[in-house]
Amino acid sequence: MSKETMSRRDALKLGVVGAGAAMLSAANAMAAAPIEKDVKFDEEYDVIVIGTGFAGLAAAAKAAERGYKVLILEKMGRIGGNSVINGGGMAVPNSTWQKKYGIQDSGELFIADCLKAGLGINHVELLETIVKRAQDALDFSIKCGAKWQDVKPAWFGGHSAPRSLVTDNMSGSGVIKPMHEFVEKLPGCKIMTRTKMDDFVMSNDGTSVVGVTARINYRFDAKLLSDDVENKTGEKKVYKAKKGVVLASGGFSMDKVYRKLQDPRLAEDMDATNHEGATAGALLKAFQIGAFPVHVSWIQQGPWASPDERGFGVAPLLTQQGLFKLGIAVDVRNGKRFMNEMADRKTRADAEYVILREAPKAYPVAIGTYNTFEEQVYPIMEKGITGGVMKKFDTIDALAANYKIPADALKETIKKYNEDAKNGTEDQFKKQSLKDVKGKEAIEMKGPFYAIRLVPKPHHTMGGLQINTKAQVISANTNKPIPGLYAAGEVTGGTHGASRLGTVAVTDCLTFGMIAGENI
């Protein structure tokens, strides 16, 4: 390489000052983040937030509420990332809701549940922070306008108690929309969509984050193998962040390149529950300025997804709050149950994969009856049926015939299961939630019967960068916080360990987003 080659610093300086857009669009192919003296800031803010999911909006709302001038960058055309298509459940241990509905819970129990699912590698100080602050985060979401169903908290798989609130509209949009409006109304708060952060801008000594480079009028292109590397759309801007940057750019379940490096079984064309923009670009840039990679190899697959719809869809709600708690999931080849339908996600996804590796098209089937559904999901049942994800049958024989399940074996499975439920005896998989049924059938044999085919889908990337309890990003070069850099939500690692429990993502995102906004 010749010494005469133009340095990246020079290129960037020239580009910004001289509007050399073509040269700059290749900046993300280069190695080091630019430093302050080599850039010219187009605009100045107190705080810059990357991402508009739960974590990003909570950070922005909290920072703006404190009087800061906040810029929020969103690379996609719409607000809300995965949060806006999420199921809207939030686990809050020791919540005012639990007290109201007489549910016993404790912080210790919540942490023990998370550690069990997380295979013991969770960062306990982050879980303790959630125990301390989740109710505050819930209250803050309500202040921002979120509406939560005023019913007994829901009982999700892997939790030892019912502790999950669900939004009024059973979607994360029930939080994102009001929070978005809240942020928009605060003075000095600005959201820019189709604006992609490309890199951090560092202080002249290279130690602190003082801004970001970004492209406006950027168009995400899902057809590219790697949008982060290949997409050259948009015009370069440089934004100063006087107080700092909050990275809330989410996970990478749709990053065809990076998810496959962690798990080569995740083929490029494999569906996930995520929106198409869920890529690793910003996370990888954070590693390049010294953030520690933590737990990045753990990609959670949702065991409650269906091959009969794209993306997240409605199956996760209909199975988790309809078919799993009192209903069953069976192996179509033999009509037998093969897992505790309420186990943690990893245990269940692994159990489904055992079947799918033996017979790739033999999707297991979840089965329930009207009484197995929780009240909250009644409005979605019809949507599931018209969309073709859920099927309704008058008899077990019709159901068995449709999925080519041996009917007699299936009847035997349900008979045994119902007996256990009725008698209050422990079923073969020691499913705790079955104890809720007393003296009657769990699956009502009069029918009708509801069924959904199951397939695990990449859902949440457990790992990311290391933060402390103040949401500060820790540097591998100093073992101390990187001044000016905060992060929250799925882009961070540690909270969930190897595998996350359902509805703890919303808790994690809102809590640490709020904390980032408080501390920056």
Added chain:
Amino acid sequence: MSKETMSRRDALKLGVVGAGAAMLSAANAMAAAPIEKDVKFDEEYDVIVIGTGFAGLAAAAKAAERGYKVLILEKMGRIGGNSVINGGGMAVPNSTWQKKYGIQDSGELFIADCLKAGLGINHVELLETIVKRAQDALDFSIKCGAKWQDVKPAWFGGHSAPRSLVTDNMSGSGVIKPMHEFVEKLPGCKIMTRTKMDDFVMSNDGTSVVGVTARINYRFDAKLLSDDVENKTGEKKVYKAKKGVVLASGGFSMDKVYRKLQDPRLAEDMDATNHEGATAGALLKAFQIGAFPVHVSWIQQGPWASPDERGFGVAPLLTQQGLFKLGIAVDVRNGKRFMNEMADRKTRADAEYVILREAPKAYPVAIGTYNTFEEQVYPIMEKGITGGVMKKFDTIDALAANYKIPADALKETIKKYNEDAKNGTEDQFKKQSLKDVKGKEAIEMKGPFYAIRLVPKPHHTMGGLQINTKAQVISANTNKPIPGLYAAGEVTGGTHGASRLGTVAVTDCLTFGMIAGENI
């Protein structure tokens, strides 16, 4: 941060030109790697190799053999990293040795074994490369002077066939010492110990590696929480690498900070099988110039280590080639077996942890008799006994009394086990290797009996940076190789997936070290 603050570039330039050593010693606290035009090279080489383990020496030997001027940097005072204290076993599928001793094997079987232990997330193209080139790597080691025992290959846990060669002295030093001498003799090859690489030097456009910054007269300090961050000893030097740098800096099982981020159960004072210098510093610097982190959360713990010695010690050899294949491991609380003693490492370490979590001091005990030992380890048996790691008992009663194992239960366990061995029936854990015993006792009841207490120790960090089959490091910024950067051995990720099989590390390191030296 003021714009007047001196930039890192300026600091480095000043430092090198003006000998500002104090300022430069803090360079590793800063973010970005320096670029070529901002440094003054003290010396120029064709190739710079970081690390003197199997991978580093193989790369150096191969590159030097091609006529290149090679500089090898070793941060410790001695050559060989973990390799020189390793057990000296190398798995070679389809080896000339196997053919000589009439052992059936295949590349497919080797890859299937690795994928099974690796939980299916191994990068198969790297395993295929090993299948193609492991014999070449073995031959190259012999050319360099390594001596391997000319006996039937050993059968290690998780392998479906005996395919592991062992060095004459049953230690990795049997490869490292001759390879070190081979390298020293080649013209233009220079090894510098106590010389720590601090960072890469990048080309002026930031895309290629053109050298390294390092410190000579550096003294590793095991007492520091993080030597990589805190140690300020040594004097700065800058070395040019005209052809490129081979990163062969090993794993991070002794990095108190980084290993704990991946698994918080690994307390700072926890022993490992590794030498004290096995830290993540160089790996983390590679992430900072864009290398992809792969599988870094997977830390393998050796299920064959003993709490009765520090570090690697002799227990791994005495258990793997003495007590596990035909002997047994028992839970001291009930005298029962609790695992297939020949399962893969993760399965066995997890099984030991189940016991140790229930009763932290109840170390399981491995038990065998003289006939259970392989000929190769006879010379080490006495060393194990005099060192206090292995104990010898005349009777089962004496053994049981010593470890407080219920004697009757233990006798019952051995009786059942011996019956299975004698009758050729499958034992409770389906241990394949037991089929080697025909018509007699596996554990000879006449004694004497040998026993070793077991504890898992962090042994090998599975993850690292992403390489291709040419040992080129892949950039997250381009999805293409970083020009001038190669890597091999434990610093890379992918080959072993979630968990490595025994003796495949030597294969991985020698093969990809050789390939890096061939391609650079």
